[in-house]
Amino acid sequence: MTRTVQQKSDETYLALVNNSLGKYLNPEETSILRTILGEARQALELPVHAECNLAAYHSHGDQKPYSYMGISKYCCACCYWWITNYNQKSKLQWRVSGTHKKFYPNWALPPQADLSEDEYRDMKTVFASWLQSELRSTIREKIKRSGSDSSTTSQQSMGSGDDADALTL
Numbered sequence: 042m043t044r045t046v047q048q049k050s051d052e053t054y055l056a057l058v059n060n061s062l063g064k065y066l067n068p069e070e071t072s073i074l075r076t077i078l079g080e081a082r083q084a085l086e087l088p089v090h091a092e093c094n095l096a097a098y099h100s101h102g103d104q105k106p107y108s109y110m111g112i113s114k115y116c117c118a119c120c121y122w123w124i125t126n127y128n129q130k131s132k133l134q135w136r137v138s139g140t141h142k143k144f145y146p147n148w149a150l151p152p153q154a155d156l157s158e159d160e161y162r163d164m165k166t167v168f169a170s171w172l173q174s175e176l177r178s179t180i181r182e183k184i185k186r187s188g189s190d191s192s193t194t195s196q197q198s199m200g201s202g203d204d205a206d207a208l209t210l
């Protein structure tokens with residue numbers, strides 16, 4: 042399953058970052074953010090990650106599957122949050138091996154599954170609040186690190202393979 046997302050302007054995101062930080066980014070930081078936004082914009086069709094797709098798929102029907110998802114990697118930060126919070130509302134209690142705590146720009150909101158309209162809306166609201174808080178503290182930490190030791194920052198943000206786009210906390 043994929044979802045198409047509405048794109049907002051760079052200025053909208055820059056204003057959000059400036060507002061979250063309580064100061065304006067300098068021209069170099071603004072340029073870096075514009076580059077990142079441009080790359081993120083290339084992914085118009087966002088995938089619902091496998092764990093969340095499985096949980097949604099098995100939320101319908103009479104069969105109760107074995108509730109442990111044996112996947113080869115830990116969950117990303119967003120999937121782990123979603124499944125943990127989904128478990129509080131769903132009849133199924135999914136267990137996963139853990140999370141590597143990375144964020145990916147190509148993460149789509151999981152479907153409503155067996156949640157009521159109110160539960161789904163509430164979960165999206167709490168998720169957005171949590172995500173904003175996590176991103177705010179990550180941006181602050183990245184800026185703090187780049188100010189204290191700019192020689193190691195570029196190495197810390199680089200990944201390999203499909204983790205190259207991940208944002209590590």
Ligand SMILES: [Zn+2]
Nearest residue numbers: 090116117120
């Ligand atoms: Zn994920």
